Amino acid sequence: MKIKKPLLISILVCWIIVSFTNCSSPTSSDKNVETFKNDTTKTKVKNKTGFDNTSAIIESFYQIPAPDEMFGILRGEKLRFQQSLLVPSEQLIKLVDSKSQALFMGIYSADLAYCVSLEQYQTSITYFALVRKLADKIGISSVFDEPLVSRIQNNLNNVDSLQNISNESYFRIVDYLMEIESGKTLMFIASGGWLEGLYLITNAVNKYSPNDFMIQRVADQKNTIDNLLVCIAEFNDDPYITKITKGLTEIKNIYAQCTIENTDNKKSIDKNGKIVLSGGTKVVISETQFNELKTKISDLRNSLLTK
Amino acid sequence: MSDSTSAQNCKTYHAKNCKFNEKDEFQYSGQSRSAAFTIGQSSEFPLLAYGGYDYSVTLCYEKKLGDVQLKVMEEDGRKVIYDNADDSYSKRKIFTVSSTKKLIVQITVVGEKEGERNEKNTGCVGVLIEYMKTPNSGF
Numbered sequence: 001m002k003i004k005k006p007l008l009i010s011i012l013v014c015w016i017i018v019s020f021t022n023c024s025s026p027t028s029s030d031k032n033v034e035t036f037k038n039d040t041t042k043t044k045v046k047n048k049t050g051f052d053n054t055s056a057i058i059e060s061f062y063q064i065p066a067p068d069e070m071f072g073i074l075r076g077e078k079l080r081f082q083q084s085l086l087v088p089s090e091q092l093i094k095l096v097d098s099k100s101q102a103l104f105m106g107i108y109s110a111d112l113a114y115c116v117s118l119e120q121y122q123t124s125i126t127y128f129a130l131v132r133k134l135a136d137k138i139g140i141s142s143v144f145d146e147p148l149v150s151r152i153q154n155n156l157n158n159v160d161s162l163q164n165i166s167n168e169s170y171f172r173i174v175d176y177l178m179e180i181e182s183g184k185t186l187m188f189i190a191s192g193g194w195l196e197g198l199y200l201i202t203n204a205v206n207k208y209s210p211n212d213f214m215i216q217r218v219a220d221q222k223n224t225i226d227n228l229l230v231c232i233a234e235f236n237d238d239p240y241i242t243k244i245t246k247g248l249t250e251i252k253n254i255y256a257q258c259t260i261e262n263t264d265n266k267k268s269i270d271k272n273g274k275i276v277l278s279g280g281t282k283v284v285i286s287e288t289q290f291n292e293l294k295t296k297i298s299d300l301r302n303s304l305l306t307k
Numbered sequence: 308m309s310d311s312t313s314a315q316n317c318k319t320y321h322a323k324n325c326k327f328n329e330k331d332e333f334q335y336s337g338q339s340r341s342a343a344f345t346i347g348q349s350s351e352f353p354l355l356a357y358g359g360y361d362y363s364v365t366l367c368y369e370k371k372l373g374d375v376q377l378k379v380m381e382e383d384g385r386k387v388i389y390d391n392a393d394d395s396y397s398k399r400k401i402f403t404v405s406s407t408k409k410l411i412v413q414i415t416v417v418g419e420k421e422g423e424r425n426e427k428n429t430g431c432v433g434v435l436i437e438y439m440k441t442p443n444s445g446f
Contacts, residue, residue: 049343049429050350051414063355066337072440073359160331167334174337175319213359220407223355265381267388270403274361275389278405280381 057183057234060227064190066174067106067113068167070197073217074117074204075163081118085203086111087196089130091305098138099240102185103304105134106192109170114200116166119159124166128152135173138185143172187231191244194221194228199301202294208287215290219283222255247300254293259284317343321433325367326399333363333437340412341433346372347420351413353382354436358406363437366391366398366414369430374417377434382409392417403441 054062087107095101112127135141148169155161170193177186198221205214229248235241266279285293320341327333338354356362368375377391379400388410391397396417414432421428 049345049348049424051340051342051352052350053342062338062340063353064337065355065357068334069336069357069438072334072438073357075440163334164331171335171337175322178318216358216407220357223407223409265383265386265408274401274403276403276405277356277388277408280406280408281383282406 055183057187057231058178060230061186061190063227064194064224064231065197066167066170067110067193067197068117068163068170070110070194070201070217071113071117072163073213074114074201075159079118079204081115081120081123082203083120083123085200086114086123086127087305089126092130092133095134095137098185099188099238100304101134101138102188103192105131105138105173106189106194107196107304108134109166109173109189110193110196110200112166113170113197116159116162121156121159121162124162125152125156128166128169131169140173140176143176144169148172184235187235191228191232191248194224195248195297195301195304199297202290202297205290205294208290210284215285218290218293219258219285222258222283225252225255243303244300247296247303251293251296251300254289254296255283258289259286317341317431317433320431321365321367321435324431325365325433325435327435328363328365328399328401328437330439332439333361334439336362336436336438339434339436341431342414343429344368344372344375344414344416344432345420345424346416346418346428349413349415351411352434354379354410354412356402356404356408356410357438358404358408359441360438361401361403361441363399363401363435363439364412365435365437366433367435368416368432371427372416372418372430372432375432376413376415376417378413378415380411380413382411385411405441 087104091104095104108127108130112124112131115124115127132141132144135143148165151161151165155165173189174186177189198218201214201218205212208215225248229245229252232241232245232248236245261282261284263279263282266277268276268278270276318341321339322335327335340352342350344350364377364379366375366377374396376396377389377400378387379389379402380387389400389402391400394400412434414434416432
């Protein structure tokens with residue numbers, strides 16, 4: 001029986017209401033909140049003035065792009081959506097410890113940003129629900145309040161609004177974790193989001209071209225991997241982190257081989273009075289380096305799935 | 308110390324007080340920052356601006372601080388790209404970034420330093436960074 005669109009939307013809305021308002025048992029939430037209450041990893045703001053009063057972890061975190069900042073460039077590009085690239089929802093039940101839950105919060109957030117960028121509304125709703133369920137597992141479901149749920153319901157077909165909501169959800173989680181000074185959790189989320197983002201973009205490229213904007217976005221991440229490794233270095237006594245660090249270091253080593261092109265920095269003013277910046281330092285990635293990077297990123301990302 | 312002089316309480320000042328860009332396409336960037344500042348103080352942070360995006364940089368701050376100067380500089384050589392002191396201390400500037408750049412955002416609370424930090428000379432400053440895909444121009 002062919003389901004008419006308005007009825008389909010009603011079914012989706014009902015499903016969302018159930019997914020987003022279903023409370024987990026107090027015992028599991030409390031246990032996870034307890035875990036993160038103990039995580040006061042070096043995030044406390046010293047009562048100094050100016051921007052340099054943040055911890056090394058938070059300072060590095062600021063410069064790791066959120067999923068949407070990586071994917072926003074894909075909007076309107078008419079790229080082929082590849083569902084097979086996404087982490088399946090079934091992975092959720094395998095995430096039984098707080099570390100993997102936080103890591104996959106980042107991973108699923110990146111998958112959500114990918115879906116929204118490529119205007120995949122139904123799949124976006126699935127991944128919203130997964131992010132919500134993970135937030136519940138790690139004890140931060142309060143960030144998904146009723147007004148946010150209502151906005152999702154009312155904007156199912158509006159890609160601009162879905163992008164806003166997806167981005168807002170991510171930063172509500174980040175802000176909450178900053179407030180409760182959960183540096184380690186933030187680090188896991190940022191790492192998961194960054195890795196999955198890079199995995200999706202490298203696999204979205206059909207054919208290498210030095211002028212491809214997606215290839216350039218991959219090359220640009222040379223600017224962020226050092227920050228990611230600084231974040232992770234704080235926790236290298238953890239074997240799970242050691243494995244991720246090893247993989248990221250191998251990725252960093254490939255970036256280290258990329259060429260840097262220097263041209264004059266240029267500044268001009270367009271007809272609307274807007275400053276236009278061009279030129280400067282550009283990371284150039286060869287086809288061989290791109291393919292090596294793609295393999296290393298896929299290997300690391302897939303190794304986390306089978307854990 | 309009261310709310311505005313505590314660094315902790317300035318943390319999310321930009322999200323609550325800065326005026327978000329009216330265009331829906333602009334998205335909040337995690338590179339946005341807030342901090343407590345004392346009159347006469349200057350401080351800066353790095354901004355990685357991705358090619359292919361327009362960036363909207365919006366300033367907000369407590370009135371008691373007076374004027375606040377926003378400078379955006381190239382990281383290489385610290386060449387000033389924009390200084391709102393030349394723009395009537397405007398609180399917003401939009402940039403188009405054609406190729407990814409490392410920039411520095413510098414904030415200075417204009418005025419003479421008045422001795423020890425206290426409630427009268429210290430307040431929150433927020434820098435809201437938003438981005439959107441650069442619109443295509445032409446026909």
